[in-house]
Amino acid sequence: MRNETARHDVTVVGGGLAGVCAAIAAARLGRSVALINNRPVLGGNASSEVRVWVCGATGHGKNHHAREGGIMGELLVENQFRNPDGNPYYWDAVVLDAVRAEPGITLYLNTDVREVDAEGPDEARRITSVTGWMMGSERRIRFESSLFLDCTGDGLIGHLAGARHRIGRESRAEYDEAWAPETADDITLGSTLLFYTKDAGHPVKFVPPNFAKDITRTSIPQRRIIKAGDNGCAYWWIEFGGELDTVHDNERIRDELWSVIHGIWDHIKNSGEFDAANMTLEWVGSVPGKREYRRFLGDYVLHQGDILGQTEFADRVAFGGWSIDLHPPQGMFATEAGARQLYADGIYHIPYRSLYSVNTENLLFAGRNISASHVAFGSTRVMATCATIGQAAGTAAALCATGNVTPRELPVPELHRALLRQDASLIGLASTDPEDLALRARATASSTLTGLAVEDSDELWPLAADAGLVLPADPDLSGVELLVDADRDTEIVIDLYDPA
Numbered sequence: 001m002r003n004e005t006a007r008h009d010v011t012v013v014g015g016g017l018a019g020v021c022a023a024i025a026a027a028r029l030g031r032s033v034a035l036i037n038n039r040p041v042l043g044g045n046a047s048s049e050v051r052v053w054v055c056g057a058t059g060h061g062k063n064h065h066a067r068e069g070g071i072m073g074e075l076l077v078e079n080q081f082r083n084p085d086g087n088p089y090y091w092d093a094v095v096l097d098a099v100r101a102e103p104g105i106t107l108y109l110n111t112d113v114r115e116v117d118a119e120g121p122d123e124a125r126r127i128t129s130v131t132g133w134m135m136g137s138e139r140r141i142r143f144e145s146s147l148f149l150d151c152t153g154d155g156l157i158g159h160l161a162g163a164r165h166r167i168g169r170e171s172r173a174e175y176d177e178a179w180a181p182e183t184a185d186d187i188t189l190g191s192t193l194l195f196y197t198k199d200a201g202h203p204v205k206f207v208p209p210n211f212a213k214d215i216t217r218t219s220i221p222q223r224r225i226i227k228a229g230d231n232g233c234a235y236w237w238i239e240f241g242g243e244l245d246t247v248h249d250n251e252r253i254r255d256e257l258w259s260v261i262h263g264i265w266d267h268i269k270n271s272g273e274f275d276a277a278n279m280t281l282e283w284v285g286s287v288p289g290k291r292e293y294r295r296f297l298g299d300y301v302l303h304q305g306d307i308l309g310q311t312e313f314a315d316r317v318a319f320g321g322w323s324i325d326l327h328p329p330q331g332m333f334a335t336e337a338g339a340r341q342l343y344a345d346g347i348y349h350i351p352y353r354s355l356y357s358v359n360t361e362n363l364l365f366a367g368r369n370i371s372a373s374h375v376a377f378g379s380t381r382v383m384a385t386c387a388t389i390g391q392a393a394g395t396a397a398a399l400c401a402t403g404n405v406t407p408r409e410l411p412v413p414e415l416h417r418a419l420l421r422q423d424a425s426l427i428g429l430a431s432t433d434p435e436d437l438a439l440r441a442r443a444t445a446s447s448t449l450t451g452l453a454v455e456d457s458d459e460l461w462p463l464a465a466d467a468g469l470v471l472p473a474d475p476d477l478s479g480v481e482l483l484v485d486a487d488r489d490t491e492i493v494i495d496l497y498d499p500a
């Protein structure tokens with residue numbers, strides 16, 4: 001075993017989208033950054049190892065106009081250009097390229113951090129180093145820096161440092177949350193494995209393994225949607241472990257998820273109820289996608305009222321727009337719906353005080369482990385939102401390292417200025433930086449488009465399924481004309497939304 005020491009200004013543990021965006025943000029401000037991930041690929045739940053789709057403030061299409069800018073925006077645009085089909089491996093490469101493009105980042109893949117050195121009394125802990133084991137390389141690496149970011153999702157780093165946190169649901173009274181249970185408990189959202197199938201072009205048999213579960217003995221066929229051609233996140237409801245410990249019972253949870261996936265596939269292939277003779281399993285996940293574990297305690301705990309009330313925090317550094325999306329503790333075995341969703345009236349703000357520890361003075365966090373109640377976490381947990389939180393936390397860490405201050409001491413206007421300069425969207429805040437050239441810039445155009453009418457359409461758009469059309473409309477828009485044609489009597493239902 002080789003023992004090594006790596007010194008950086010900022011250490012980011014966890015290479016999900018939160019950690020990736022935190023590391024990039026800190027590196028772009030000139031800091032040297034260690035980005036450590038215990039898997040061979042970046043992206044966390046979004047990686048090809050888990051394959052969860054990246055969602056964010058647009059919600060379930062409700063906030064059409066809301067889109068993440070900053071680093072997450074760059075990743076989305078690059079992915080749309082390179083990877084319009086959503087190939088999980090191409091997406092891995094987009095994320096890796098973005099990290100490799102930053103000379104300030106040293107990337108440590110396959111490195112599992114499991115030791116933390118911290119000092120000081122319970123109310124003022126300070127991390128001095130974290131140590132990771134690089135699998136396959138027999139290297140034990142001690143990482144030293146002045147600032148540490150826990151972007152591990154599960155929150156192991158902060159936990160080992162003594163940072164205050166909680167697991168499970170708060171009582172309704174604690175933050176006056178209508179969606180919280182009457183009494184606090186340790187229920188979390190469960191974990192999930194996904195699978196992909198393909199048409200092999202010839203008949204393929206499926207002999208179920210002995211561990212496949214007979215799902216006809218469960219409520220799954222009656223209560224959940226199973227379709228032969230569905231893939232990936234269409235099966236988000238294969239969820240288990242909400243009543244267990246999603247970390248310590250991870251192996252047991254994975255086994256149960258595997259048994260159900262093979263049981264579902266047996267049902268699709270062999271029950272005779274599906275047109276699936278040529279279908280075969282292409283990929284089955286083996287790393288359970290974890291939804292929830294520790295949530296750290298910061299100077300502020302974001303809660304249901306802040307999301308639904310869209311609290312305009314003076315220290316807002318990120319925004320979200322997904323619904324509060326909570327699932328029954330029994331997951332896929334629940335007889336009720338797999339999820340219930342509660343929407344704010346648009347997007348909401350996330351305060352900086354929810355991104356640093358209340359009692360560990362050089363610890364920031366980003367992603368699903370921020371300082372939020374279980375109910376608020378139900379919304380902030382989607383990955384594009386985690387990524388914008390990551391950019392905010394990484395920017396703060398870089399400024400703290402530069403100014404030699406703790407996250408709590410960092411002046412918020414300084415953080416706002418840096419974030420705006422880095423293209424982060426802080427809703428309702430504009431740059432006041434006199435150095436900001438954008439404030440003095442003037443844009444002119446040689447001509448303007450005054451109408452949107454498409455006079456000469458050269459092809460038909462068959463309405464084989466529901467279709468949506470987004471028009472960049474002037475507020476004075478007085479009408480929309482659609483030219484439609486049908487070769488037999490039919491009915492078309494059109495919904496018109498104004499996202500303003």
Ligand SMILES: Cc1cc2nc3c(=O)[nH]c(=O)nc-3n(C[C@H](O)[C@H](O)[C@H](O)COP(=O)(O)OP(=O)(O)OC[C@H]3O[C@@H](n4cnc5c(N)ncnc54)[C@H](O)[C@@H]3O)c2cc1C
Pocket residue numbers: 013014015016017018019036037038039042043044045046052053054055056111112113114151152153154156191192193233236288289290291366367368369381382383384386
């Ligand atoms: C099945 C499922 C469906 C979901 N549906 C959606 C959806 O449709 N859209 C959406 O946007 N979100 C969805 N979510 C939520 C979302 O995936 C998570 O909230 C999000 O991934 C959290 O991001 P993160 O960066 O905080 O953590 P993660 O994505 O969990 O990344 C954490 C990273 O840290 C690494 N790590 C952990 N511990 C250590 C350690 N000790 N040392 C080094 N590295 C470590 C992990 O390997 C991982 O790479 C879903 C989640 C699941 C599980």
